[in-house]
Structure formats: structure tokens, C-alpha cells
Amino acid sequence: MNQELHYSDEVRAALLAGSPVVALESTLITHGFPYPANLDTALAMESAIRAEGAIPATIGILDGQIIVGLDQPQIERLAELGQQGVRKCSRRDLPIVTGLHQHGATTVAGTMIAAHMAGIKVFATGGIGGVHRGHPQDVSADLIELGRTPITVVCAGAKSILDLPLTLEVLETQGVPVIGYGTDTLPAFYSRSSGLPIDQRVDTPEQAAAVAAARDRLGLQHGTLVTVPVPEADALPVDEAEAAIKEATRLADEAGIHGKEITPFVLGKVLELTGGRSQTANIAALVNNAHVAAQIASAIAQFYGGE
Numbered sequence: 001m002n003q004e005l006h007y008s009d010e011v012r013a014a015l016l017a018g019s020p021v022v023a024l025e026s027t028l029i030t031h032g033f034p035y036p037a038n039l040d041t042a043l044a045m046e047s048a049i050r051a052e053g054a055i056p057a058t059i060g061i062l063d064g065q066i067i068v069g070l071d072q073p074q075i076e077r078l079a080e081l082g083q084q085g086v087r088k089c090s091r092r093d094l095p096i097v098t099g100l101h102q103h104g105a106t107t108v109a110g111t112m113i114a115a116h117m118a119g120i121k122v123f124a125t126g127g128i129g130g131v132h133r134g135h136p137q138d139v140s141a142d143l144i145e146l147g148r149t150p151i152t153v154v155c156a157g158a159k160s161i162l163d164l165p166l167t168l169e170v171l172e173t174q175g176v177p178v179i180g181y182g183t184d185t186l187p188a189f190y191s192r193s194s195g196l197p198i199d200q201r202v203d204t205p206e207q208a209a210a211v212a213a214a215r216d217r218l219g220l221q222h223g224t225l226v227t228v229p230v231p232e233a234d235a236l237p238v239d240e241a242e243a244a245i246k247e248a249t250r251l252a253d254e255a256g257i258h259g260k261e262i263t264p265f266v267l268g269k270v271l272e273l274t275g276g277r278s279q280t281a282n283i284a285a286l287v288n289n290a291h292v293a294a295q296i297a298s299a300i301a302q303f304y305g306g307e
């Protein structure tokens, strides 16, 4: 086990036993949702993972310590701090926060790195970063991380605040298989389909686990992206999601927002513009992804025979 990481007792024991563990990110707690929806969602994802017989490991950084398996008071602390005093941590931020003893919330990229260091094979999130609409040079570090860190990331696709065709192109270049879980098309986060093709459909956790295990046997060092459509009942109609995203993206451009601020800004505006309906879809997707990720982690643990 990596000495730089601080494990909760429960996560340490599960990893040593080869039991299924699912990593969770903390940027969605600090930068993705307002309080207290952020706290409720983080805890609901943990419960979903436990309900499937796996152990959740929410990852975040407190006073420069990377913690794998934040406990409830620590999650509450990050949820209350929000964006105030907590750095959004992608790969480039990790040495800054740890070296200078700051608080940090890990993005998909940051969480992948810490989870892989910890020996966790599956990570559940909402939407991954991608290529920003109208800003093709703004490529999220999430996509590059998926190209270099072998972990299975379960998500609801990417939000269409991003340029989804360009995002798929970058994933292809990075060598990342894009799997559709019970779908033939890339989910568009708030909506069940973007209409864009994925590389392969699977319909069971065992099939998703087989792809991850084969990647490891081949010694390939890239991530696997498993995309799961948001549950039907909570999906937003494509037109409604699109209208809100277009307006939010316009407002971001008008305000000159760029870099790591764009994603939180646009998500906040979409929330306002949909009168909170985006949040319902978002939470439904996150909790559903946590269930699916735990099932895949259990199937992977079977493959490895509980070392």
C-alpha cells in the first residue's frame, strides 16, 4: 500500500482482503453542488455502494493529506467549505496541495491517480470532463488521465456543456475504450442518449469486468470508461437540457470565465436555468452509477479471486 496515502481502517481492511472497493471523487461535493445537496448526494452514493456489498472510498485532501475513505465528519467538512479554501485538484494540483498542506477536492483525474495508487480498480462519478464547446484547446485533464491510468471509471457520459464528438475523438487518441452499459449510444448525462456511437455495448457487470481484467492481462496502462444512461424517470428532455446548456455557455463566455472555473460556473447556471431539475437528474445518475460501479467491482474481485 502506498505510504503517501492515508486510508480509513475500513478501506484498508477491504483492500487487504481483496474485497470490492469503489472510489468516489470529492470535486462534486465542493464544486459540483450547493450545500446541503452535495452532502446528501455524497452519502447517498456511499449507501448505494454498500447496498451492493462493496466498500466506498471517497477521496479528498485535508491539510495536505490524501485520504482514501473520508469519514462522515470529513465529508461534512468538505461539503460545508465548498469552493471556499478547497482547491479543485487535477493531476497538476496534487503536488501543490500535498506539498503546501492545503485542502483539496479531487476531480476525476485527481481521483483516478489516488485510487490507482491505493489499488482500487473501480471509480464511480457523474460526468467526466471533456473538450469544451467552442474552446477545442480546452481539453480536460480527465481525458489524458484516462489515457494513462488503468482504472474503470463509471459515469453517465459527459455533459453536453462539452463538445461530445470532439471528446470521443480525444478518448480514441488516448486509447480509452468507451463502453455503453445497456446502451448503444453515448449517454449525455442529463439525457439518456447523445446519439453518438460507443465502442462496445455490455449488459452485465461481468462483461464490464472482463474488459477491465483483459486490459490488465495485456498490461495496457489506460483507463476504461463505462457509460451508464441516467434512469429514465429522472432524465431531462434533450431540448430542455440543451437550451439551458447553450445559455449557460453563452453566459460563461460573456463573463470571460475560463480554465478550471468553467465547469463549476456552467453547472451552477444550468441548475438555476432548469429550476433545479438538472440537480434531480444529476443525483439520480450519480446514485445509479454508484450501484453499477459496485456491481462491476464485485465482478472484478471475483475475477481476481479475492487475493
Ligand code: PSU
Pocket (backbone or CB within 6 Å): 025, 027, 028, 031, 032, 090, 106, 107, 108, 109, 126, 127, 128, 129, 130, 139, 140, 141, 142, 159, 259, 260, 261, 263, 267
Ligand atoms: N462534470 C460534471 N460534474 C462535475 C465535474 C464534471 O458533470 O462535478 C467535475 C469533475 O470533478 C471533473 C471536473 O473531473 O469537473 C472536470 O473539470 P475540468 O473540466 O476543469 O477538467
Ligand code: MN
Pocket (backbone or CB within 6 Å): 138, 139, 140, 141, 259, 260
Ligand atoms: Mn479545462
